[in-house]
Each structure stands twice: as C-alpha cells, then as structure tokens.
Amino acid sequence: MPALEVLVTDLAFGLLLGCVFAVIAHGLNLIWGVAKIVNVAHGVFIMLGAYGAYFLNLYLGINPLLSAPVDAAIGLAVGVGFYFGFLHRELRGKESIAQQSEMVTLVATFGLALFISNLALRLWTGNFVGIPWSPGSIFVGFLQLPLGALYVAIASVAIIALTHIFLSRTYLGNAIRAYSQDIPATQLMGINPTFVAAVGTALGFSVTMAGGALLSVWLPVGINPGMGALYAPISFVIVVLGGPGKMWGSLVGGISLAVIIDVGQAFVGTSLATAIAFLTLIPILLFRPEGILR
Amino acid sequence: MSRTLEASEIHKYFGGVKAVQGVSLTLETGRIMGLIGPNGSGKSTLLNVLAGIEKPTKGTVTVDGRRVDGWPAHRMVGLGVAKTHQIPKPFLAMTCRENVAVAMMYGSRREGEPASALEESLRILATVGLERRADAPASNLTVQERKRLEFARVLATGAGLVLLDEIFAGLSPDELRDTIALFARVQKEQGFGALVVEHVMRAVMTLSDHVVVIEEGRKIAEGSPKEVVENPAVIEAYLGSEATNVTP
Amino acid sequence: MKIPKLPAIGPTLWGIGVFLLVLGGLAPWIPRFTLTILVNLLIFAALAYSLNFITGLTGYVNFGHVVFMAVGAYTLGYTVGTIRLHPLGGVALGGLVALVLALGLGAVTLRFRGVYFAIASLVTPLAGLNIVLVLPALGGGQGIFLNIGFDPLSWFYTIWAIIAAEVGLTYWITHGRLGYGIRAIKSDEDAAKSLGVNAPRLKLFLFALSGLFAGATGGVYAWTTSGIIPEAAFDLTFSLRMLAMIVIGGMGTLLGPLIGAIAVYLPSRFFLTIFIGTESIIIGLVVILIALFVPGGIVGTLRKYVPELRRILE
Numbered sequence: 049m050p051a052l053e054v055l056v057t058d059l060a061f062g063l064l065l066g067c068v069f070a071v072i073a074h075g076l077n078l079i080w081g082v083a084k085i086v087n088v089a090h091g092v093f094i095m096l097g098a099y100g101a102y103f104l105n106l107y108l109g110i111n112p113l114l115s116a117p118v119d120a121a122i123g124l125a126v127g128v129g130f131y132f133g134f135l136h137r138e139l140r141g142k143e144s145i146a147q148q149s150e151m152v153t154l155v156a157t158f159g160l161a162l163f164i165s166n167l168a169l170r171l172w173t174g175n176f177v178g179i180p181w182s183p184g185s186i187f188v189g190f191l192q193l194p195l196g197a198l199y200v201a202i203a204s205v206a207i208i209a210l211t212h213i214f215l216s217r218t219y220l221g222n223a224i225r226a227y228s229q230d231i232p233a234t235q236l237m238g239i240n241p242t243f244v245a246a247v248g249t250a251l252g253f254s255v256t257m258a259g260g261a262l263l264s265v266w267l268p269v270g271i272n273p274g275m276g277a278l279y280a281p282i283s284f285v286i287v288v289l290g291g292p293g294k295m296w297g298s299l300v301g302g303i304s305l306a307v308i309i310d311v312g313q314a315f316v317g318t319s320l321a322t323a324i325a326f327l328t329l330i331p332i333l334l335f336r337p338e339g340i341l342r
Numbered sequence: 343m344s345r346t347l348e349a350s351e352i353h354k355y356f357g358g359v360k361a362v363q364g365v366s367l368t369l370e371t372g373r374i375m376g377l378i379g380p381n382g383s384g385k386s387t388l389l390n391v392l393a394g395i396e397k398p399t400k401g402t403v404t405v406d407g408r409r410v411d412g413w414p415a416h417r418m419v420g421l422g423v424a425k426t427h428q429i430p431k432p433f434l435a436m437t438c439r440e441n442v443a444v445a446m447m448y449g450s451r452r453e454g455e456p457a458s459a460l461e462e463s464l465r466i467l468a469t470v471g472l473e474r475r476a477d478a479p480a481s482n483l484t485v486q487e488r489k490r491l492e493f494a495r496v497l498a499t500g501a502g503l504v505l506l507d508e509i510f511a512g513l514s515p516d517e518l519r520d521t522i523a524l525f526a527r528v529q530k531e532q533g534f535g536a537l538v539v540e541h542v543m544r545a546v547m548t549l550s551d552h553v554v555v556i557e558e559g560r561k562i563a564e565g566s567p568k569e570v571v572e573n574p575a576v577i578e579a580y581l582g583s584e585a586t587n588v589t590p
Numbered sequence: 591m592k593i594p595k596l597p598a599i600g601p602t603l604w605g606i607g608v609f610l611l612v613l614g615g616l617a618p619w620i621p622r623f624t625l626t627i628l629v630n631l632l633i634f635a636a637l638a639y640s641l642n643f644i645t646g647l648t649g650y651v652n653f654g655h656v657v658f659m660a661v662g663a664y665t666l667g668y669t670v671g672t673i674r675l676h677p678l679g680g681v682a683l684g685g686l687v688a689l690v691l692a693l694g695l696g697a698v699t700l701r702f703r704g705v706y707f708a709i710a711s712l713v714t715p716l717a718g719l720n721i722v723l724v725l726p727a728l729g730g731g732q733g734i735f736l737n738i739g740f741d742p743l744s745w746f747y748t749i750w751a752i753i754a755a756e757v758g759l760t761y762w763i764t765h766g767r768l769g770y771g772i773r774a775i776k777s778d779e780d781a782a783k784s785l786g787v788n789a790p791r792l793k794l795f796l797f798a799l800s801g802l803f804a805g806a807t808g809g810v811y812a813w814t815t816s817g818i819i820p821e822a823a824f825d826l827t828f829s830l831r832m833l834a835m836i837v838i839g840g841m842g843t844l845l846g847p848l849i850g851a852i853a854v855y856l857p858s859r860f861f862l863t864i865f866i867g868t869e870s871i872i873i874g875l876v877v878i879l880i881a882l883f884v885p886g887g888i889v890g891t892l893r894k895y896v897p898e899l900r901r902i903l904e
Contacts, residue, residue, distance in 0.1 A: 086705050088653070088712070134882070154651045154708050155837055156881040162830050163874025170871065277826055281713045288709065323720035326713045330698060333706050393784070419786035431781035433774050444774045447767050448786035456770060499786055 050314040053190055060191050062310035063303055064201045068263050070302025071204035072279060073286035075123075075256030078211065081293035082228045082248030083131075085153055089161035090283050091276025093126065093253060095168065097260020098271045105179045112179055112264050113199055116207075120258040127253030131246045134160075161276060168273035178268040200262040205299070207255060212295050214251075224248040228293065285329045291338050345406060345422050345502035345535065346370050347392065352401035354387050354559075361387040363559040364401070371502045371535040376550035376567070378540060380579055384559040385539045386428065389505050392537070393425035394418035422450045424496045425505035430488035432480035438491055439463045439476045442498045449499025463498065469528055470494045486517060493525075497532065504536045510545040522548055547571065555579065601902035602844050603761050610754055617746050625742040626814075627859065632749040633811055634855045637828070638835035638847035639756035640803035643796045645833070646842040647763070649776045650704055650793070653829050654711035657718050658688040658801040660823035662808025664722065667734035667818045677738060681748055681809035688805020689798055696797035700790065719824040733819030736812075749810050756803050760844055764904075768792065776842075827870060834873045837880050840889030844904045849888050 076090045100122060101115035110118070134156060183195040215221035227234045227244045234241055263279070264271055286305050290297025305325050312321030347369040354362040362384045369375060369392075379385050390396040392403060394415040403411040405421050418424070433441050442463035446453040453459045467473045470490045475483065483491060489509055496504055513521060522545050529536065529549075540546045546553060547567040555563040555570055557579045563570050570576055599607075613628075620628065641655050662684030669675040669683055699710045722728050729735075763769060774782035775789050783789050812818045831854055839850025858869045884891055893900050 086709065088708075150704055151649045151651055152881050152885060154705070155833060156878050158651075158653065158830065158833065159874045159877030159881060161874070162827070162870050163878065166868070166870035166874060170868065278716070281716050284709045285713060288706070317724060319720040319723045323717040326717040326720075329710055329713050333702050333710065334698065337702075337706070395780075395784070415783045416786050416788045419784070424786075425784060427781065427784070431778050431784075433777040433781065435777055436773060440770065440773075444770045444782070444787070445785045447770055448774075448782075448788075450786065455767060456765075459770075495785055 054314055055311060057191055058310045058314050059307060060188075060193060061197070062307035064193070064197045065266060065310065066303030066306030067201035067204040067299070068259065068266060068302075069282060069286060069306050070299040071207050072256060072259035072263055073283040073290075073302055074208050074211065074298040075252045075254070075259060076283045077252075077287045077290070077292065077295070077298050078255060079249055079252035080287060082224055082252065083245055084228070085134075086150075086157075086284075087130075088154055088157040088280065089164065089276075090256065091278070091280030092161050092164040092168070093123070093256045093276075094260040094263065094279045094283070095165065095271075095273060095276045096126075097123070097257035098264040098267065098275065099168070099172065099260075100257065101261035101264045102177055102179055102271055105181070111181045112196075112261050113203060116203060116258040116261040119261040120254045123254035123257035124250045126257065127250030128246055130253060131249040161280070165273050165276050172273060174272060174274070176269050176272045178271055179264050180268070181265065196265045200265045203262055204259070207258060208295070208299055211251065211255060215295065220244075220247060224251075281326060285326060288329055288332055288337075344371050347423060347503050348402075348404045349388075349392060350402045350404075352388065352391055352403070353399045354384075354391055354396060355399045361559055362391065362398075365556065365559070365561050366401075367537075367554055367561075367564075369503050369535050369537055372533055373551045374529065374536045374538060374549050376538050376540060376546035376553040377556065378543070378546055378553060378570075379556035381541075382558075383556045385556055386507060387559075388556070389425055389507055389537065389539055393423065393505055395425070416448070419448070419499050419501070420450050422500065422502035423505065424449070424499045424501035424503075426489075426492040426496050426507055426509055428507040428511075430485070430492045432483065432488050432491050434481040435479065437477050437479055438467055438472055438483070438494075441480055441491055442466050442494050445495040445498035446500075449501070451500035466494050466498050469497065469531075470524065486513065497528070497534075502534055504534050506536055506538045506540075508539055508541065510540055510542040513542075518542065518544065521545075525549060600761070600765075600904065602904045603757070606757055606845065606848065610750065610757075614747070614750055617743060617750075622740075622742050625746055629742055629745045629749060629810075629814060631851060631855045632746070632753055633807055633814070634831065634835065635848050635851035636749055636752050636756060636807040636810075637804060637832045638839065638851050639753065639760060640800045640807060641832045642760065642836050642842065642847045643756075643763075643800040643803070644793075645800075646836050646846070647772050647776070647796055648793055649841075650700070650797075651708045651833070652711045652797075652800070653708060653826070653833075654714040654718075655800065655804060655832055656824060656826065656828040657715050658692060658804035659808035659811065659828060660715075660718060660722075660818075661688045661691055662805030663812035663818040663823050664728055664734070664808075665805070666809035666812045667736060668728060670738060670813075671734050671736050677744075677809075677813045678748060681806050681813065684809030684812075685802045685806030688808065689802040691805075692798045692801025693794065696794045696801075700793045700797060715824045715826060715829070719820055722820050722823070729819075731820060733817060733822075734812075735817040738813065738816055745810060745814050748813075749807065752803060752806050752810070757844065757848075759799065763796075764842070764844065772796070830870065830873065830877075834877045836887070837877055838887055840887030840891075843887070843889040846887055846889045853888070 072094050076087065079085060079087055097119045100119045101112040104110040104115040104118060181196060185192050185194045215225055223239045223244050224247060227241055234244065286298060286301035289304055290301030308325045309321045312324060350366050352362055352365050365388060377385050391398050394413050394417060397412045402409055405423065410418065410421065439460055443456060443459040446459040446462055453462060464473060464476055467476050470493055472487060472490050472494060475487060480491065493509060510518060510521060526549060538546060538549065550567055553564065553567050553570040554561060555576050562579060563573045563576045637659065641652065644650055645652050665684040665687045666677060666680030670677055670680045699707050702710060723731050771787045771792055774787055775792060779789050835850030835854050836847055838853050839846030854873060880887060886894060889903060893903055
C-alpha cells in the first residue's frame with residue numbers, strides 16, 4: 049500500500065492532467081455531438097496542435113500557453129477544410145448517418161490518421177521532442193505542483209467553459225445545438241445547416257488543436273508523430289465515459305481517466321493501470337452508454 | 343400452424359414514462375384483433391413487447407402455454423410470431439425476391455437453401471401483387487409497394503400470428519379498398535391470426551373479429567367492432583373525430 | 591447439425607483454386623528468397639481474408655484486428671519457446687487461443703452499435719499491449735526470441751492451407767443461406783432480427799472465424815520472424831494494412847482480399863528501399879480516396895461498370 053503522500057500527489061497530478069485530457073477530448077465531443085461523426089483521426093490533430101506549439105516555441109519563442117490561441121485559429125481553418133473535405137458529402141441534407149456512411153467515414157478517417165501521421169513522420173522525423181518551458185512550481189502543503197501543469201489545467205477548464213457559454217448563450221451556438229438534435233427543424237427556422245455544421249466542426253477542431261498545445265506541457269520529451277495513436281483512444285474513452293454530446297462530460301471523463309491511471313499506477317504499475325483505464329470503456333458501453341453523468 | 347398468444351398484465355415503463363399499464367389480451371390463429379387508441383396510447387409499444395423487441399417491465403407473455411416474455415425478436419419469429427414495421431424497413435440493396443427469401447430462410451419455416459427460397463418467394467410476392475417487381479431492388483419501390491413487401495416478408499416467415507403496425511396508413515380511398523380486400527383474402531387463404539394496430543377505422547372495423555381500445559397504456563374497452571364504436575368511453579377518448587368516420 | 595450441400599463452384603473460386611494449386615505445385619522449385627517474399631504476401635492475404643469475415647461481410651469495422659494476430663504470434667512464441675512444441679502446433683494453438691479470445695470479446699462488444707464497436711476495437715490493442723508488457727512469461731517488453739531456423743517451404747504450405755480454408759469458407763458462407771442473413775444484417779440489423787435472423791449468433795460466428803484465422807496467421811508470422819516483440823505484435827499499422835487491403839480489393843468479396851493484398855504488398859516492397867513511412871502515407875491516401883469515392887473497391891467497381899464480368903467476378 050503506497051504512502052498517503054504518494055497517493056495524494058498522484059491524485060493531484062491526476063486532477064491536473066485530467067483537465068488537459070478533458071480539453072483534448074472535448075473537441076471530439078463537439079464534433080461527435082454536432083456532426084455525429086466519429087473522427088478516428090482525432091489523435092493526429094492533437095499531435096498537430098502539439099507540434100504547432102513546439103514550432104512556435106522553437107522559432108518564435110512563444111510558450112505553449114500562448115500558442116494555444118494560435119493553434120485554435122489554425123484549428124478553425126482545419127476544421128472547415130475537414131468539413132468540406134469529408135463530411136459535407138455525407139451530411140448534405142440528411143437527417144442522420146446511414147450505417148454504410150458510418151463505415152465509410154470510420155475507414156476514411158482512419159486512412160486520414162495514418163496519412164497525416166506518416167507524413168509528419170517524414171517531415172519531422174520520429175525523434176521525440178519537447179518544449180523547454182518550466183515556470184517553476186508552487187507548494188501546497190507537502191504537494192509540489194508544477195506551475196505549467198496548473199496553468200494549462202486552468203486554461204483547459206476555461207476553454208471548456210467558453211465553449212459551453214458559446215453554445216448556450218449565443219445565437220450561433222444555439223443553432224449548432226439545434227442542428228445536432230434536429231436537422232430539418234433547424235432548416236425550418238431559416239438556419240443554413242451547412243454553415244452551422246461547418247462552424248460546429250471548426251469549433252471542435254479548434255478546441256482539439258488548442259488542447260494539443262496545452263498537452264505539450266505534459267510532454268517535455270514526448271511529442272512525436274505517432275502520439276495520436278495514444279491520445280485518440282484516450283479521447284474516445286473519455287467521451288464515452290462522460291457521455292457523447294454532454295458538455296461537462298469531457299471534464300468528468302477526462303479527470304476520471306487520468307485519476308484512474310495516475311492513482312492506479314501506484315498500485316499496479318503504469319502499464320496495467322493504463323490497460324485497466326482503457327478497458328473501463330467496455331463496462332460503460334454495456335451498462336451505461338449515455339455516460340457517467342446523468 | 344395453430345397458435346395462441348396470451349399477454350397478461352403487461353406493463354412497460356421507459357424510465358418515468360408508463361407506456362403500457364396492465365394490458366391483457368389473447369391472440370389466436372384464425373382470428374383478427376384490432377387494436378385502436380389515440381396517438382401515444384401505447385399501441386406500438388405493446389406490439390413491440392409482443393414481438394420480442396422490448397421486454398415487458400412487468401407481466402407475462404405466453405405462446406401455447408410457454409412463457410416467452412423477454413425472448414428476443416428472432417426467437418419469437420421462430421415460434422411463429424412476426425411483426426411489420428410502421429415505417430417499412432426493406433433491405434434496400436436486395437431485390438424484392440431476396441427480401442422475401444431472407445424471411446423464408448430464417449422464419450419459422452426455415453425454408454432451406456437460397457435457390458428454393460427464391461423460387462417460393464415469387465409465389466408469395468404474387469399473393470401481395472408484387473410479382474412484377476420481383477427482381478427490382480427494394481430501394482426502387484414506392485412507399486405503398488414497400489408496405490406490401492413488409493407484409494409479404496412477414497407472411498414468408500410462416501407466422502401463425504402476425505402483428506401489423508399501421509399497415510393501412512397513408513392510402514388513398516381506392517388503395518385502401520384494394521388493400522383491405524387483399525388482406526381479407528390472404529388471411530382467409532392462409533388462416534393466420536393477426537393483431538392489427540390502426541388509426542384507419544374503416545380497416546379495423548371491416549376486418550376485425552374483436553377490437554381492443556387502449557388509452558394512456560390501459561385498456562378502456564373491448565368487444566365486437568360495433569360494440570366498441572358505440573362505447574361512450576371510446577367516443578370520449580377519441581373526441582368523436584375518428585369514430586364518426588366509420589362506415590358500418 | 592446437418593451439413594448443407596456444397597454450392598456449385600463458381601468461376602472466381604475456380605480461378606483462385608487453380609492459382610493456389612499451381613502455386614502449391616511449383617513451390618518446391620521456387621528459389622528460397624522469392625519464396626520468402628511469396629510467403630509474406632500470402633500472410634498479408636490471409637490477414638485480409640480474416641478481416642473480411644467480420645468487417646467485409648458485416649460492415650463492423652474492427653480496428654483492433656491486430657490483437658488476434660498478436661495473440662497467435664505470442665502463443666506460438668510461448669509454446670515453441672517453452673515446451674518445444676513444433677511450430678505447426680504453435681500455429682494451430684495460436685488460432686485456437688485467438689478463437690477463444692474472439693468469442694469472449696465478441697460476446698461483449700458485438701452488442702454495441704457499429705460506431706461503439708469500432709471505438710472499442712480501437713482501444714483493445716492498446717490495452718492488450720499494456721497487459722503483455724507486464725507479463726514476464728511473455729517476455730515483457732523484450733518479447734520472445736526463438737531459434738527455429740529458416741524453412742520457407744514449410745511456412746509456405748502452412749499459410750497456403752490457411753488461405754485455402756479461408757477462401758473456401760468465404761465462398762461457402764456467401765453463397766449459402768448464411769450469405770443472405772449476413773446481407774440482411776448489413777443492410778438493416780433490426781429488420782433482419784424481426785424476420786428471424788439470429789444476428790448476435792451470426793455476428794459472433796463470423797467474428798470467431800476472423801479471430802481463428804488471424805491467430806493462426808499470427809502464428810505463422812512469428813514462425814517466419816523467429817520470435818515476436820510487443821511493438822510489432824500490436825502495431826496498429828497492421829490493422830491499417832488489413833483494412834486497406836479489403837477496402838482496396840473490395841469488402842466482402844471473394845477475390846477482393848487477394849487482390850487487395852497484392853495491391854498493398856507489392857508496392858510496399860518497392861518503398862522499403864525508399865522509406866518505410868512513405869508506404870503508409872500512400873496507403874492512407876488511397877484508403878481515403880477509395881473509401882469516399884470508390885466504395886466497392888477494385889472488385890466492386892469492375893462488377894459495376896463491366897457487366898460481362900458480373901457473372902464471373904465476385
């Protein structure tokens with residue numbers, strides 16, 4: 049039985065990491081909720097966000113926290129591109145995705161994932177890189193918390209909260225929510241479904257890439273082209289845990305997952321804790337597919 | 343085949359919504375029972391429970407004395423109980439013949455191999471007047487043709503008890519007359535029993551031996567078509583609008 | 591259970607059969623190096639056929655198919671390494687263990703809707719990898735190293751037998767009663783169930799088959815590489831390749847996996863000299879284009895646009 053201090057430290061780190069996990073999953077949650085598309089390539093966009101922060105730091109000296117908005121802007125453009133490249137054909141006027149189209153999208157986005165990640169491998173080599181940014185730590189009791197982790201955790205929650213405000217308080221946001229629930233009704237209200245779906249998707253990608261930038265703070269030597277293969281499944285598990293389409297679900301799912309891994313590894317080691325964390329997906333899908341949140 | 347299905351005190355709740363609250367009825371081969379009621383009264387849910395698509399929250403369903411509540415749909419079909427869909431669900435990529443062949447091979451008769459099933463399918467399609475569309479892909483069919491295909495498929499399963507979900511909906515007066523006649527003839531020839539859920543009063547009244555009326559998940563009346571139509575509770579439930587459309 | 595009579599043999603099956611027989615007959619005279627390449631091609635093809643059983647026929651996308659291959663590879667590695675079992679035994683056992691895993695996994699995950707099944711399948715290789723890493727009996731992070739020698743002819747005939755079985759089974763399934771049930775499920779699972787198709791059992795049957803053959807093939811793979819390491823066993827690139835092969839060849843078809851394997855494998859031999867990552871870039875791109883614009887793959891497209899071929903190509 050590990051010492052109490054160790055457990056509490058793990059818990060604290062789990063909470064901080066969980067917030068970042070939440071924001072990288074949040075983008076997927078948005079796209080899933082709006083376009084009802086499961087983007088298997090989600091991981092590569094996290095990776096691109098991380099690399100974005102890396103290069104911004106390398107060439108312009110910008111720290112990851114400030115890179116996040118830049119990445120977010122890039123993400124918007126990428127999202128629009130993705131929408132018109134992939135989704136527009138499938139979604140045009142249809143009320144929901146037919147099973148055949150679902151399969152097509154899954155396979156196509158899978159292809160996209162490997163296309164982009166291997167392209168990245170070609171361009172940037174497989175070397176693991178990181179961003180040297182250490183604003184120091186603060187002490188809370190016996191806990192030593194890195195400020196970088198704290199800042200990005202706060203930023204992550206802020207991003208999630210902002211999207212929540214946007215979706216519930218603005219006209220466009222509400223249009224997006226309406227679209228995700230009932231496309232014909234949205235049309236009947238004079239809202240252009242294509243525009244709305246594109247914006248929703250763009251928002252999702254924007255959050256994802258910003259999340260990648262924030263995640264990079266936790267990866268001082270971990271940024272590499274293949275990282276999407278790890279963070280895509282993590283994002284999926286988080287969205288399922290929290291409930292697809294539930295805005296705060298990302299936070300709940302993200303923190304739960306990170307805590308399970310961080311606290312779990314004190315008992316059974318990282319590998320097993322990670323395996324267990326992933327496998328929680330299955331009981332959730334079996335018994336509570338709407339997610340943990342009511 | 344001769345079958346009796348007894349549903350006893352069926353309750354079905356979806357979370358807080360009590361869709362069906364204590365309905366009992368008995369279906370037998372050879373007899374047609376009409377099930378009517380205002381929108382949202384629980385008719386479709388009840389059908390789904392009987393077909394095995396939903397499990398009853400409470401209550402029992404037996405077929406020839408054997409308890410089958412909770413049995414999945416495909417097992418119910420094996421027993422000879424099959425349901426059509428309110429909005430037809432044909433296998434779009436397959437031809438009409440192939441659609442019916444699936445039902446023949448997997449239904450209660452388990453008609454062997456594809457070759458013989460495809461042959462037999464033509465006969466069944468002819469029964470419902472779709473023989474000219476036998477080799478057309480189901481995606482090319484009109485809505486009315488799709489409804490007939492639904493019916494053909496259910497017949498092909500060899501069901502002794504057929505559950506029909508609003509099969510007469512959306513038809514023009516001429517189409518309605520033809521479809522009612524078709525159904526009556528086929529039923530007489532094949533002898534199956536049926537539970538007909540309907541809003542189209544004319545069909546229900548013409549075809550049913552016995553009618554059950556449901557409102558808000560509960561049975562509020564039952565009897566012969568004539569009795570039911572004159573029942574004040576029934577008239578009140580419908581606010582008189584549809585009941586006055588009945589041609590005696 | 592009565593055995594249904596075998597359907598008549600169609601032209602495509604003849605073609606593949608003759609191809610395999612000729613290849614099998616010539617094998618002892620093929621130079622060892624070429625034979626090794628051929629064996630690798632056949633391994634790809636066998637994997638494609640195994641994925642075809644589940645993803646090709648039912649449309650349930652299994653991203654994690656590589657897990658079965660890994661299980662087979664590790665079974666061979668363990669049994670040959672520890673109890674000195676003959677590799678053929680390892681292959682058979684590998685298939686069996688993977689079969690059991692498929693039954694267990696499938697009983698749970700096949701209940702999910704297609705999308706959730708795909709997600710669960712995405713997660714399983716990672717979980718599997720992490721579990722294997724902590725098992726010292728399976729070599730932990732190092733993997734298993736065997737010393738069983740270089741025997742391309744045996745490898746060839748083993749994988750040959752696996753493919754023959756797969757092709758035969760694929761034909762039998764698609765042409766008989768099961769073929770209709772499967773098409774019905776793929777088209778509209780609920781409607782199929784409402785007509786008496788026991789969808790859960792059918793899907794599980796196909797999933798189990800896919801696991802069995804992927805496991806056996808994984809065993810052959812470990813045999814050819816004389817061992818197995820975790821990163822190779824659980825490499826998602828395998829899943830990509832398998833998916834690419836059936837997408838490019840034509841999902842659910844008889845010839846598709848073979849054509850797809852050739853289409854994916856031969857170019858990859860080229861690119862090995864250029865750069866490993868390039869292969870995946872191109873495969874990824876091709877998969878995107880085919881999935882979006884040519885969903886029938888090579889076989890599907892040929893059948894669609896060349897009506898004369900429809901009777902003989904499947």
